[in-house]
Amino acid sequence: MEAPDTTSSPDAAAADGTVVVSGIQPSGRLHLGNYFGAIRQHIDLHKEHDAFYFIVNYHAMTTVQDADQLRQHTFDVALDYLALGFDPEEAALFVQSDVPEVTELTWIFFNLIPTSYLEKGVAYKEKINAGLTPNAGLFNYPVLQAADILAYGGTHVPVGADQKQNLEIARELARRFNHRYCPDDEPLFPVPEPHILDHVAVVPGTDGRKMSKSYDNTIGIFDEGDALKESVMRIVTDSTPLEEPKDPENCNVFALIKLFADEETQQEIAEKYREGGYGYGHAKQELLGLIEDRFEEARARRKELKKRPDYVRDVLREGAETARERVMPIMERMRERTGIVRTR
C-alpha cells in the first residue's frame, strides 16, 4: 500500500453533485452491529460518490474524557476503516478536529437555533430522564453535527431508517441560514437528504438484545482467537436438548449466521436445526468459522497497518487537506454573508 498522493485526491465536486458526509464516533471497539448496520454500507458508498468521512473526536469528548483513550480510539477507527476496505484514493478520511472551521460554523449556527430544539435531543433527554446532568457539549451535539455536514456542502448523509430525525437540525439550520443570509441569492447550504441505508435487521448481541457497547453484549469485528471464541460461546440459547429439532428462526446464533452465510449455506444449516441431532454448540462453531472467514483479510490488513502508523497519519493528513480545500470557500462565503470580519 503506497502513501496517498494529493494529486489523486477525490475531486470535491462530483459529476452528479452528490456529496456524502458521515461522522464516525471514536468511542471504542467496533462490533458486528456497527459493521452490518453502518460500516459495510459506508465502505460501498465512498466508492460510488464523493465522500467525506470524519472521525468525530470533538463529539466523542462528550463522553470520552481521557486524553490517551481519545487519541487511541481516534487512530483505531482509522485503522478499522482502512482495514475494512476504505480506499483513501476514492474519498477523504480525516479527523474532525483537523478542520477547525467546523467549530467556527457551530458558533454561527448556535445563533440560529432556539434552545427548545435542542431540548428535544434524544441523547440529551435520555440523560435528563436517567437523572444525570448532561454537559453543554451533549446538549449542543446536534449543532456540531450540523456544522460537520453543512461545512462540506454535504447533500447526503447515510443513516438507518430509524435515525432520520438526527438530520432534522442540520436541515433546519441550512434552511434558516439560507433564509436569513441569502434571501435573494443562491442558497449557501444545500439542505441535506438522508441516504437511507439498506434495511438490516437489528443485529442481536450475545444476550439477544440489540448488540450495543452499552449492553456489554458485543462481538468485536477484530476479535480473534480465544476472545472471539468466548464471545460466540456466550450467545444465549434456549435449553432444547441436542437431539431434539430446533427452530432456527428463534435462535440468536442463527440470526447471526444469516448475516454471514450465503442463501444455500443458510438453508443447509436451517435444515440441520429442524432435523434434530444438531446442538447449539455446533451452530456456534459454524458461526465462529463464518466470522473468521469473513474478516480474515481485514484482520491481516489491520495488523499490517498497525505497524505503519506514519502511513495512517499520512492518510488522515491528506484527507484533512482535501476537506479543508472543500471547506475554505464555503466558509469565506459564510463570513461574507454574516458580516464576520477577518482582517488577516
Ligand code: ADP
Ligand atoms: P452502540 O449501540 O454500540 O453504541 P453506535 O450507536 O455507536 O453503537 O452505532 C454506530 C452505528 O452502528 C449506527 O449507525 C447504528 O445504527 C449501527 N448499529 C449499532 N448497533 C447496531 C445493531 N445492533 N444492529 C444494527 N446496526 C447497529
